[in-house]
Amino acid sequence: xxxxxxxxxxxxxxxxxxxxxxxxxxxxxxxxxxxxxxxxxxxxxxxxxxxxxxxxxxxxxxxxxxxxxxxxxxxxxxxxxxxxxxxxxxxxxxxxxxxxxxxxxxxxxxxxxxxxxxxxxxxxxxxxxxxxxxxxxxxxxxxxxxxxxxxxxxxxxxxxxxxxxxxxxxxxxxxxxxxxxxxxxxxxxxxxxxxxxxxxxxxxxxxxxxxxxxxxxxxxxxxxxxxxxxxxxxxxxxxxxxxxxxxxxxxxxxxxxxxxxxxxxxxxxxxxxxxxxxxxxxxxxxxxxxxxxxxxxxxxxxxxxxx
Numbered sequence: 226x227x228x229x230x231x232x233x234x235x236x237x238x239x240x241x242x243x244x245x246x247x248x249x250x251x252x253x254x255x256x257x258x259x260x261x262x263x264x265x266x267x268x269x270x271x272x273x274x275x276x277x278x279x280x281x282x283x284x285x286x287x288x289x290x291x292x293x294x295x296x297x298x299x300x301x302x303x304x305x306x307x308x309x310x311x312x313x314x315x316x317x318x319x320x321x322x323x324x325x326x327x328x329x330x331x332x333x334x335x336x337x338x339x340x341x342x343x344x345x346x347x348x349x350x351x352x353x354x355x356x357x358x359x360x361x362x363x364x365x366x367x368x369x370x371x372x373x374x375x376x377x378x379x380x381x382x383x384x385x386x387x388x389x390x391x392x393x394x395x396x397x398x399x400x401x402x403x404x405x406x407x408x409x410x411x412x413x414x415x416x417x418x419x420x421x422x423x424x425x426x427x428x429x430x431x432x433x434x435x436x437x438x439x440x441x442x443x444x445x446x447x448x449x450x451x452x453x454x455x456x457x458x459x460x461x462x463x464x465x466x467x468x469x470x471x472x473x474x475x476x477x478x479x480x481x482x483x484x485x486x487x488x489x490x491x492x493x494x495x496x497x498x499x500x501x502x503x504x505x506x507x508x509x510x511x512x513x514x515x516x517x518x519x520x521x522x523x524x525x526x527x528x529x530x531x532x
Contacts, residue, residue, distance in 0.1 A: 247349035291363035298370030300435035303330030344396035365400035373406025381459035410451035472507025
């Protein structure tokens with residue numbers, strides 16, 4: 226069967242640019258570490274451009290697009306930056322540039338180095354906005370679990386976490402999506418302490434927990450030091466609009482953590498900047514978070530503040 230069809234060319238191809246070094250840092254032993262991110266974007270037929278060996282390829286040039294930084298989870302223990310990046314493809318289809326980043330794990334660095342890495346990645350994108358066809362005035366962040374916490378922290382636009390790398394460029398963001406992030410380390414540690422009463426629980430001591438591992442140091446002072454990682458202490462008028470989603474059956478991060486975080490934002494007089502969705506029957510990153518209906522909420526949220 227032979228058919229001649231004309232489906233047009235409105236949709237542009239999606240390309241992935243991987244292993245872009247955005248920061249040079251050190252681990253706890255003083256060893257150099259290259260931090261990398263990948264960029265997923267609709268910027269034309271890259272393979273054709275390679276095949277043409279520098280010859281011009283006629284394509285409509287798109288205006289700079291808003292960018293969203295994807296921050297992976299993994300309990301701060303380290304997660305491949307691209308492990309779940311495919312779940313962000315729908316945002317690229319909607320006209321966003323998505324940058325998926327790696328940040329130092331709890332074995333490489335202790336808090337607050339992780340939020341410093343996130344802010345460095347944001348500044349890198351602004352410094353290289355022209356190269357990656359990004360609008361530097363429209364950058365958002367999103368992440369799941371540990372990445373949700375780091376997204377919420379970045380969304381507070383708080384001072385004190387910028388390094389000298391890419392100095393002169395802002396690390397502020399214009400919108401934040403927090404997926405079941407442990408935004409209150411103290412509450413998370415208290416929940417883990419209750420769970421550890423079960424001798425079969427995965428953790429035996431507070432320093433074994435995800436929060437304990439990223440904080441390090443003396444267990445006796447850990448809860449007090451954990452306050453520096455609690456997002457509620459950074460709520461201010463500088464906060465970007467935030468979308469929060471949490472499952473009501475999450476076995477790892479209590480739903481109450483997100484509910485209390487939302488209420489704290491409301492109590493600060495910024496209810497108009499926060500949306501909280503509790504997903505029925507959803508666990509920790511289960512498929513409910515990636516349904517078409519859920520993605521529609523996310524797209525509408527980012528469109529409202531980044532387009």
